[in-house]
Amino acid sequence: MTMLGDRQQLAYIAAQAADARVNVELETEGMTLNIGPQHPATHGTLRIIARLDGEQVVWAEPSAGYMHRGYEKLTEVRTYPQVTALVNRIDWLGSFANEVPFILAAEKLMGVEAPARAQHIRTILFELSRIANVSLFLGDLGVQLGAVTPVFFAFRDREYVLNLIEAATGGRFHPNFDRIGGLKDDLPAGFIDETRMVMKKLRTFCDQIEDLLFGNEIFQSRTRGIGVIPKDVALQYGLSGANLRASGVDWDLRRDQDLPMAWNKADWKVWTHPDGDSFARCWVRLQEVRESTKIVDQLLDTIPAGPVMAKVPKIIKVPEGEAWVSTENPLGEMGYYVVSQGDQGPFRVKIRSASFNNISIVPWVLKGVYVPDIITILASLYFILGDIDR
Amino acid sequence: MNSALIAADLAYWAQSLLRVLGGLVAVLLPAGTVVYLFLFKMMSFMQSRLGPMEAGPYGSMQLFAEVGKWLQKEDIVPANAQPEARIFKMAPLIVLASTFLLVVVVPFGPDAWFTDFEVGIFYALAVSSVSVLGILIAGWSSANKYSLLGGLRAAGQLIAYELPMVLAVIGVVIQAGTMNLQQIVVAQNAGSMFGWNGVGNPYILTQFVAFIIFMISVQAELTQTPFDMPIAESELVSGYMTEYSGFRFLIFFIGEFATAGVFAMIASVLFLGGWGVPFAWFGWTDMDSIDNWMNVAGPLILFTKMIVLVFFIMWVRFSFPRFREDQLQRFAWKILIPVSLVNIMVTAVLKVAF
Numbered sequence: 001m002t003m004l005g006d007r008q009q010l011a012y013i014a015a016q017a018a019d020a021r022v023n024v025e026l027e028t029e030g031m032t033l034n035i036g037p038q039h040p041a042t043h044g045t046l047r048i049i050a051r052l053d054g055e056q057v058v059w060a061e062p063s064a065g066y067m068h069r070g071y072e073k074l075t076e077v078r079t080y081p082q083v084t085a086l087v088n089r090i091d092w093l094g095s096f097a098n099e100v101p102f103i104l105a106a107e108k109l110m111g112v113e114a115p116a117r118a119q120h121i122r123t124i125l126f127e128l129s130r131i132a133n134v135s136l137f138l139g140d141l142g143v144q145l146g147a148v149t150p151v152f153f154a155f156r157d158r159e160y161v162l163n164l165i166e167a168a169t170g171g172r173f174h175p176n177f178d179r180i181g182g183l184k185d186d187l188p189a190g191f192i193d194e195t196r197m198v199m200k201k202l203r204t205f206c207d208q209i210e211d212l213l214f215g216n217e218i219f220q221s222r223t224r225g226i227g228v229i230p231k232d233v234a235l236q237y238g239l240s241g242a243n244l245r246a247s248g249v250d251w252d253l254r255r256d257q258d259l260p261m262a263w264n265k266a267d268w269k270v271w272t273h274p275d276g277d278s279f280a281r282c283w284v285r286l287q288e289v290r291e292s293t294k295i296v297d298q299l300l301d302t303i304p305a306g307p308v309m310a311k312v313p314k315i316i317k318v319p320e321g322e323a324w325v326s327t328e329n330p331l332g333e334m335g336y337y338v339v340s341q342g343d344q345g346p347f348r349v350k351i352r353s354a355s356f357n358n359i360s361i362v363p364w365v366l367k368g369v370y371v372p373d374i375i376t377i378l379a380s381l382y383f384i385l386g387d388i389d390r
Numbered sequence: 391m392n393s394a395l396i397a398a399d400l401a402y403w404a405q406s407l408l409r410v411l412g413g414l415v416a417v418l419l420p421a422g423t424v425v426y427l428f429l430f431k432m433m434s435f436m437q438s439r440l441g442p443m444e445a446g447p448y449g450s451m452q453l454f455a456e457v458g459k460w461l462q463k464e465d466i467v468p469a470n471a472q473p474e475a476r477i478f479k480m481a482p483l484i485v486l487a488s489t490f491l492l493v494v495v496v497p498f499g500p501d502a503w504f505t506d507f508e509v510g511i512f513y514a515l516a517v518s519s520v521s522v523l524g525i526l527i528a529g530w531s532s533a534n535k536y537s538l539l540g541g542l543r544a545a546g547q548l549i550a551y552e553l554p555m556v557l558a559v560i561g562v563v564i565q566a567g568t569m570n571l572q573q574i575v576v577a578q579n580a581g582s583m584f585g586w587n588g589v590g591n592p593y594i595l596t597q598f599v600a601f602i603i604f605m606i607s608v609q610a611e612l613t614q615t616p617f618d619m620p621i622a623e624s625e626l627v628s629g630y631m632t633e634y635s636g637f638r639f640l641i642f643f644i645g646e647f648a649t650a651g652v653f654a655m656i657a658s659v660l661f662l663g664g665w666g667v668p669f670a671w672f673g674w675t676d677m678d679s680i681d682n683w684m685n686v687a688g689p690l691i692l693f694t695k696m697i698v699l700v701f702f703i704m705w706v707r708f709s710f711p712r713f714r715e716d717q718l719q720r721f722a723w724k725i726l727i728p729v730s731l732v733n734i735m736v737t738a739v740l741k742v743a744f
Contacts, residue, residue, distance in 0.1 A: 033535050040623055055539070072464050131516040144624045146615050146712030152437035218424070218711050371539065372714045 006266040014059060030058060035374065037066045046386020048362070050374065057374065060366035067389040069211035075349040080106050080316050083346065085176045085198050087336075090353055091387040092173060094330040096125045096165065099178040102349075104259060105325040105338040106180050109318045113260050118308040124195075124299050125168060125177070126327075127292045131202055132161040133330035137382050138209045141282055142380035145222055152211050157205040161196040167191060180316055181384055182309035185202050192300050199293040206290050214283065223279035227365050227377035240354050241332025242288060243381060245272045246280035253328035261327075266298040278380035283380070294300040297335030318343055331355050331387055351390055355383035409504055416493045420651025420696060421644050426453050426696070429647070436708055460643075463636035465509055470533030471633065477529040482634065484524030489645055491517040491740040492652045497572040499665050499688025500680045510571040511563065514656055515556050518611065519729040522548045525620070528642075529630035540629025543715050544620035548608040548611060550722040555607035557730035561600040561737045562593050564659050571656075575664035576710070582670075590668035594661040599733045601661045603726055608653045609703060610718065612646065616710040617718055650700055658695035 036047035045066035051059040071090065075083045087102050088095035100122060107113065114122070139154020167188050169175035172332035177184050190284045197366040213219050229239070244251055252270040271287035274281035318340040326335025331352025339348040358381055365377055400408070430452060434441030442449030465516045471478045495510040507513050522545055522627015563569055566577040583592030594601050610617040621629035631642050658664060665688030674680050713721065 031535060033539075040627060046527070142711060146618060146622060146624065147710060148433070148615075149437050149708055152439060156438055212709075213711070216711060218713055218742060221717055222711060231532075370714060372619065372622065372625055372712075 002169070004102075006281060018022055033371070043132070044388075046359070046383070046385055046388065048366075048374065048378075050366070052371065055370050055372075057369050058368050059370065060363055062362045064356070064388045068384050069386075069390065071212065071390045072349055072351055075346055077345065079344045080180060080318060080346065083349070084178055085174070087351070088174045088176060089386060090203075090351065091133070091331055091334070091355075091384045093327065093384060094129035095171070095173055096129040096175045096177065096326070097133075097329045098334065099144070099176070099297065100126055100261075101325045101327045101329075101334055102336045103178045103180055103324045104261075104327070105336045106316075106346075107260070108323040108325060109321050109338065109340050110180065110312075111319075112310055112312055112317075114182045114191070115307050115310055116184075116262075116304045117306045118310075119260055120262045120265075120299055120303045121168075121183055121187060122178065122390055124303075125165065125175070126261070127296050127299075128161055128165055128195075130330045131289055131292050132158050132165070133295075134285050134292075135161070135202065138206075138213075138282075138287060138289070141379055142213055142248055144375050145213075145219060145254045147213065147216075147219075150209060153205060153208060153212075157201060160201055164191070164195055164198055167194070179309065179312075181312035181322050182307070187303075191226055192303075195296060195300055199297050203291050204291060206293075210286060214279075214286065218356060220279060222372075222376055223282065223380065224275075224276065225277050226373050227278045227369065227380065228276050229365055233302055233361070233364065234276065237364065238357040239361060240357060241328065241330075242284045243281055243332065243358050244286045245270065247276035248272055248274045253326060253333060257327075259325070259327065266295045266300060267294050268298075278376050281380040281382070288386060315344065318346070319343065326352060329354060331382065331384060332358055334387075353387045353390055355385075355387035356390075359383050360389060391696050404678070413490055413493055413504060414642060416496070416514070417489055417648045417652065418644070419617070419695070420655070421648035423697065424651050424700050424704070425451060426649045428700060430515065431611075432701070432704060433708050446671070448516070457640065461637050465636045465638060466633075468533055468633050471531055476701055477527055478633075479638065481524045481528035482638045484527065485521045486648070487522035488517055488524065489648045489652055491520065492656070495571055496544050496652065496655045496659060496692075497575055497665060498692055499685040500633055500677060501635065502665075502685045502688055503572065503631040506572055507570065507592040509569045511656075511660070512570050513570075515552070515635075516613075518649075518653075519548065519552055521645070525630050528634070532630070533635040533637050534633050536626045537632045540620045540622075540632070541624045544613060544630060547613070547617060547620060547715065547718060549608045550719050551610035551617070554603050554722060554726035555611065557727060557734060558597075558600040558603040558607065559585075559599045561662065561730070561733050564734065564737045564741055565596060569736075570740065571659050575659055575666050579666035580662040580669045580674075580676060587668065587670040590663060590666075590670070592661065592663045595738070597661060597733070599729065600737075601657070603730050603733070604657055604660070605699070606726065608650075608657065609706060610722070612650050612653065614650070614690045614703065614707045616706070616712045617706075619715045619718065622712060650703055651696055654696040654699035654703065655692060655701050658692060662695045664695075667690065667691065667719060714744050 004141050033050045034047065035050060037045035047063040049061045049063060050057050071086050074086055083102060084099040088098045090098045127314060134334045135158050136154050141149035142148070142150030166172045166176060168191060170179035191357065229247050231247050231249055234244050234249060250270060250272050255270055268291045271284050271291065272285050318342055320342045322337070322339050324335060324337045326333050333352065334354055335352040337350040338346050341347040366374055369377065430441045430449065442452035445451040445455045460559060467475045467478055492514055494504045495507050495514050525544045526541050529537045529544065539689065566574045568574060578592050579590040583591050613620045631639060634642060669675065672681065
């Protein structure tokens with residue numbers, strides 16, 4: 001027990017109590033199943049300690065931190081432009097989206113605003129990384145439920161999006177493209193036509209996934225009514241993103257916030273689902289990809305002319321102050337609280353990542369479910385390990 | 391039936407040797423074909439990729455490369471399984487043994503069979519459940535929680551799906567009036583429908599419900615998606631196979647695909663006319679008038695039918711997500727068994743009526 005933290009110790013005692021209760025009622029012996037840190041279902045190293053009674057979960061507890069990289073501390077010894085190279089490794093599937101809130105926070109402190117063209121392109125790239133991220137989720141959903149084929153479709157079609165991001169930024173996974181005051185470069189020639197074509201392909205992909213998975217009776221029987229999170233519980237646990245919208249809360253920072261980005265220049269819809277079960281979470285994400293392709297399509301039509309970089313000094317020094325900016329990232333609300341003391345680098349950065357809060361509901365939602373449903377629920381909550389551990 | 395059989399003149403040991411070799415071919419050839427054709431190639435094409443392309447033309451030697459790789463690997467017994475190491479090592483062999491026991495009763499041609507059991511299909515259904523023992527032993531002796539869960543799930547599932555399988559076969563047995571697989575084949579090919587004998591009387595037409603139930607049960611017996619809860623790789627790592635490596639894993643692997651092949655053979659014997667072609671095509675009337683070349687053509691015909699059936703098994707496997715184990719139990723007990731009971735009743739009534 002010396003190796004365990006207080007929280008785990010308490011959880012262990014709770015497990016013993018639960019075990020004793022089960023033993024009295026049914027005279028059966030419980031079993032502690034340790035899912036992870038190395039396990040095929042957890043894409044990363046999340047560990048879930050589950051106390052089982054037969055196939056039923058009596059109690060479960062996520063144990064994060066196996067991949068902690070200390071980004072909050074590392075930002076303190078880097079300059080502002082260098083930080084983007086770090087933070088886009090937090091959610092590695094939608095990495096451009098990680099850079100944006102940090103840059104926006106720094107811009108807010110400096111009182112700089114990116115030119116309209118840069119805002120447009122930022123939004124386009126932001127949505128492209130959302131599509132790349134969530135389309136992989138849609139494929140991975142199949143694997144978690146035992147259908148091996150959809151994930152290959154997802155990888156195939158995500159490749160088109162990654163190619164676009166590479167064409168624009170030079171990096172497939174870690175663009176490191178956002179700068180304080182704008183963007184590093186303008187869009188390359190032919191990007192707009194290419195993107196339109198890819199968006200069409202992605203919409204076809206969404207239809208395919210809907211046919212393959214969402215219409216499948218087995219998929220529905222595995223996800224409908226499983227892992228239900230009511231509205232008030234979702235709010236109490238601080239869920240965000242599609243997980244919150246699937247519980248019926250109409251909340252989207254892209255629409256609700258007034259940021260120097262171009263979302264309000266497009267016509268799109270925030271989807272919610274009243275059920276709050278695994279199916280709802282998956283379905284909301286599917287609609288999200290569709291809406292994102294619509295946003296990109298519309299923004300491509302209206303990119304204004306002009307420079308992509310505002311006038312900023314060569315050596316960036318951010319004036320003293322504190323700023324909080326959060327955006328609606330693929331996984332949920334992602335925010336940076338930046339404290340500056342007038343140096344070239346931040347004095348302190350607090351990263352609020354979506355997955356860390358989203359998995360905090362795991363002990364609540366896993367209580368009483370069957371072992372196979374652990375995987376369904378975790379898959380539908382959709383976390384990226386880098387986003388939990390930072 | 392031709393009296394001038396070559397095999398009948400051989401000594402007992404030579405006959406036995408031939409039988410053993412024949413059994414190996416009958417188990418390993420379908421397994422290899424199924425793995426290459428479906429697991430490697432069809433799955434890849436469904437997923438818009440090429441599959442193995444380097445080893446041999448179009449990757450056809452990939453299987454040998456894989457077998458060679460597995461044979462080189464260390465035969466690991468987990469530390470906690472050491473006290474029962476013998477049982478741990480035995481489990482995959484039991485699973486493979488049930489496949490070999492199954493193939494014994496499959497008729498490949500008018501004279502090409504290993505044994506001609508009067509109660510062939512009864513025997514086949516009985517020995518097919520031997521594999522449950524192997525799986526349960528594997529799950530228990532691995533001293534691994536995932537393996538234990540997988541083994542218990544497998545035991546529950548295999549026992550639950552044995553029943554609809556048996557009940558589906560009873561329809562065929564009632565219609566054919568025999569349990570002998572050879573005579574079931576003859577009854578289908580020599581039969582006629584409403585006086586027309588152009589395609590004989592394959593029972594897939596009259597026992598369509600039984601065929602569907604049988605194929606679903608086969609899918610479950612093979613623990614393939616959508617019934618692969620026992621090995622569910624996303625939650626139980628590999629279920630009862632988790633702790634096996636090297637050639638013991640290979641034996642499980644061969645067992646899985648060989649059993650798929652053998653079950654498909656039994657299904658084609660029961661429902662598609664087995665090794666035979668409709669006897670009317672060549673003017674045959676019964677077993678004795680069949681030409682001798684059917685002993686060569688018969689296995690090929692059976693093999694073709696098997697490939698077609700395995701195609702469907704694999705198609706389902708690569709397309710569907712999996713059931714939860716309480717859902718699949720409910721599916722067996724609440725849907726398949728009542729439907730197959732109704733099928734038996736209707737078959738029996740019609741058998742008496744006509």
